[in-house]
Amino acid sequence: MGECPHLRPKAKDVSPLIQEILIEVAKETPEQWQVRLEALAPELIEELNTKKEPDKGLKALDLEEGQKVVMRFAPNPNGPPTLGSTRGIIVNSEYVKKYGGKFIIRFDDTDPQTKRPMLEAYDWYVDDCKWLGANPDEIVIASDRIPVYYDYARKLIEMGHAYVCFCDGADFKKFKDAKQACPHRDASSEDNLGHWDKMLSGEYEEKSAVLRIKTDITHKDPALRDFGAFRIVKTPHPRPEVGDKYNVWPLLDFEGAIEDHELGMTHIIRGKDLMDSEKRQGYIYKYLGWEYPKTTHWGRVKMHEFGKFSTSGLRKAIEDGEYSGWDDPRLPTLRALRRRGIFPEAIRKFMIEMGVGETDISLSMDTLYAENRKILDPIANRYFFVWNPVEIEITGTEPCTTTPALHPTKDRGCREIEVDNKVYICKEDAEKLEEGSKIRLKDLYNLEITSMEPLQAKYLGNSIESVKKEKMRIIHWAPMDGISVKVLSPDGEFTGIGERQIATELDKVVQFERFGFCRIDAVAGEVVAYYTHK
RNA sequence: GCUCCGAUAGUGUAGCACGGCCAAUCAUGCAGGACUCUCACUCCUGCGACUGGGGUUCGAAUCCCCAUCGGAGCACCA
Known part of the structure; x- marks a missing residue:
């Protein structure tokens, strides 16, 4: 009907005819459809087979052909950038990348009292923007102007x-x-x-x-x-x-209004809480004969994992020692996510695919973690880390060395672990055992439990076939000369023993098998790792 | 109280400006299965939505009205 508008007045007559034809067609088999379609319109077959590619990412901006944009991210540096800030950073900078132009960071730091700026935070914002791939072309500080x-x-x-x-x-x-x-x-x-x-x-x-x-x-x-x-x-x-x-x-409405004009802003994208602010600023623009930049808004964003928190409340909690600092793994600050091994590319993708909608949304870190896992899985080396370790004594075999691969699919060499007559296993694995149970120590050998207290087992060969045949549980373990490892996660602290070689992975993200991904934060003395995600 | 926004699967999101190609996209999640010497990865299958009610129209997720729900503003905060 869209293609043949002249039929529109006759829609009433046309639709029963179409119905009849559809009933006829429905009686035929898909094979018959194929044949008929090939005869009628072969090009449609291809169209049917190609999946529709939905518009990914950010919508086109309202601008003239070839026009460049000037956009800004305008925080008050009264605390560190958080996951919430990244929406403004990424969306605005992404548009500038797309159309060319200028991306400006403007510090709206004109309240020395109620929302008093924090001196360190100025650099944090700039650093984190760079880290996120949003290099500012210009940095403006309102209190200078x-x-x-x-x-x-x-x-x-x-x-x-x-x-x-x-x-x-x-x-x-x-x-x-x-x-x-x-x-x-x-x-x-x-x-x-x-x-x-x-x-x-x-x-x-x-x-x-x-x-x-x-x-x-x-x-x-x-x-x-x-x-x-x-x-x-x-x-x-x-x-x-x-x-x-x-x-x-x-006050913000004034400062922002003047600066947006002075800096030549073409488009503004920000939270919809500032919608009225825009109308107020409209009066200033009208009086001064200026034209207001084009604006878009997004709704409120909440993360399931993080309750409401205010910068001032957080600051107090940190001072009181409730959190270890602005990069405590329980916090949604960019510094914390960074320390945990969340990659900027994952955050970018997450934000861009979220788009700019006015609906208030409440989302889960799972989606961000899924993006991050896609980046991490191919590059993270695998290691054993045993939390809540318990010893198990093994009889019937000689000390030996095992060389599990660093990665299950990528060829990146092996690690080397020496085993004597005792290893550590997780308490939660040990608790599921009883006398006579058979288990496989991953990449090592098979055992049969001979005593629960003390925990003892006898060597049962190392045939992987019998593991499969007898459906033995495969658990990970750590050697007696392993290194102490402390993992800091949003859900608390895990301490235990890991392979010595973990100490060579400083600043890298590794996967502790059956535990999750972690970024190795420190290796002096004991290993300190920040939990990334499952 | 006044004013302004918004509403698509569990969670996000595409489609809405210009009604028909929507039996509604993609991702994540969840469930089942395959693979695997990790509870990871990969692969396969399944689950699941147009807030409700009216109207306009041959035809409404799309346009209009009402209701409901959610959010925001009415600061000498940003």
Whole structure:
């Protein structure tokens, strides 16, 4: 019908005819269909056989042919980047890669008080962006550019679009809720300029005055009625280059509005919590005759594995020793994921395939782990690590050496393990045994349990055929001269014994068989490993 | 209270701007099986969704209205 619009008026007549034909066709066999299709339209057969490739990844951006983009990621560095931050980093930088242009990191660090920036975090953001493959073309720090914001503020006051308001917060809210102008709204530009200068020079105390942008005080959406643009904060900024230079600080809506224009932003992609913010900023753009960048939003993201946590709450928990630091494996910070051996490529893929939807989503780390496992499995060497180790004594054989492969399918050589008359096995494996049970020590030999306490076994040959025939359990083990290993995981700590050769894998991700992937974090004395995932 | 968004399998996601190629994609998850000297990997099979109700239309996941549910904003936070 789409192809033959002239039939549309006759749709009522056409559809019974089609129905009849369909009934006829349904009586035939698939083989008959094949024959008829070959006669009618052979090209369709190929089309049927090729699977539809759905659009993967990010949707096209709204722009003109050949246009380059300028996009930004704008964090407040009041804590370390987290998995949540990566959405902004990856989506924005990916578009810049796709269309060409500029990717900017802009630190919106204009609150020295409530969400006070953390000095180390500036570098963390830049580092983590680079690690994720999102190299910034430019780094902008808002607290370096306060005079720029002051200039625009003055301009808006002169134009009569901004006023200094001395209302108490609660009083202003009453006026606003009643759609009424507060007493200061109609002051002259001259008066306002005078007040503004006094704000800047520090004559007013904190909370006593605020610069507001005039919008429409009767707007039906209360969120859009006259909003604050600057406030007085006398707490010095943590950056030494800024310190106590300023008494008056811009609020996000103002600072962001000015910077997005100054930096030539073409597109903005950010959380939908900032949707109203955009409408407020629209007034500033209108007054200054600017055009607002094109915007897209994403919804709230929650990870099943991580509850709600605030940066400030987390900071306290770390200070209290509840977590070992910002890279504690239980945390969703990028530093932690990095330390655990999550690869940036996996995070990128995860974020890109998630796309940019306005729906609030709640997702599981499993999907990220699955991506990461695809990268890890071919490159991770295999080792034995026995957690909660118990000794088992073996009789009936001589000390020997075994050489299991480092990888089950890739040819990467072997490791070498010497075995005397005792090995370690996991307590949870030992608990399933009883006198007379037969087990296979993987890559070693077969045993029959002769005593449970103490745990003893006798050598039963090393025929793998009899393992299969008798369906023996195959368990892993560790030699008596193994190395102590401590694994830190989101679910707690595991300690035990591993092969000595693990110590050569510093900073690599290995797989502890029947346990999971781990990144070897330290090898001095004992091995410390961070659990990656199953 | 006012305002603004959104809703497709367990979880994400494609399809929706322009209604018919949708008996709805892909991934992950789960279940079963094959392979395997790991509980990993790989392979095969299966499970599973258009929030509900009206309307428009020959035809609705797609357009319109209502309801329900979820989220956000109404800060001198970002």
